[in-house]
Amino acid sequence: MNQFVKNTLKDHSLRNTLCREDILETFLSREVALSHGDLEHSLGEKFDRVTIYRTLKTFLEKGIIHKVLDEEGMRYALCKERCTEHNHHHDHVHFKCSECGQTNCLESLHIPSIQLPAGYHAQEMNLLIQGLCAACSEN
Amino acid sequence: MNQFVKNTLKDHSLRNTLCREDILETFLSREVALSHGDLEHSLGEKFDRVTIYRTLKTFLEKGIIHKVLDEEGMRYALCKERCTEHNHHHDHVHFKCSECGQTNCLESLHIPSIQLPAGYHAQEMNLLIQGLCAACSEN
DNA sequence: TTATGTTTTGCAACGCTGTTGCAGGATAAA
DNA sequence: TTTATCCTGCAACAGCGTTGCAAAACATAA
Known part of the structure; x- marks a missing residue:
């Protein structure tokens, strides 16, 4: 079991559960942004859809992952820089x-930075x- | 009946129907980006949900409206600059x-403009x- | 190691979004 | 007015995302 995963959960005061470990490891192994559907597909029948949704929600709140907008819907990616519940900095490009x-x-x-209209x-x-x-x- | 609406439909070789007129007028009167739900609510029971979806799809393809991404979902806004089916320029900010x-x-x-990584x-x-x-x- | 309170999970159910097929109705052009 | 074409409404479906509740798993302290 990946030590980074355990530490990440502990650092955010989250209980160590199989679903959370697997989802974190999936984010680590694939390096792209993942949708809920990607995770559901990738994890097979291992966990309930609802559990995956709740895990993503929890990770978002704790600042472990961040949202990535897309014309096809919502995706999620690991926060590489250190983010906390109250201090996010996601001004990078997707x-x-x-x-x-x-x-x-x-x-x-x-x-x-962009100069916005007054107000x-x-x-x-x-x-x-x-x-x-x-x-x-390349092709 | 708004002449602009009629012209817009004609210019894009679209038939003049009540649903299309009403949706175009709604976009003109409200000046913000609208979701499918906004339109459905705003137009009441006048048209079927599916018709609204199809109208939006048609307008998108013709370049009459463009997509606006949002954390809560998809919205649509009128193209002010002249866009055609094959030539869009929507590099403005939402x-x-x-x-x-x-x-x-x-x-x-x-x-x-942003300097992207090689490739x-x-x-x-x-x-x-x-x-x-x-x-x-202001408040 | 066991007992305890708290957190997570799975299940069932629901509402919303967006799509497709098809038959009937409206439109524009001759 | 007729006709071919295009649009609409209906029914049905799949997917996304949420909630409530009971059962199971977790972390902690004894």
């Missing part, structure tokens, strides 16, 4: 490949770029 | 107010900013 369909975080890129105040930004990823544009 | 919940297009702002090629960009809109930040 890239969705129109060829292979995978979505991942471009951690190295940050959203440039507008930004709290959160979310940039999704769609196109060809490095692997797919 | 703003969602966390107070009043309304989402609108900041047509004046464009997404700054990545962008086709489409989508920036959603969440925060307080001008009206809500």
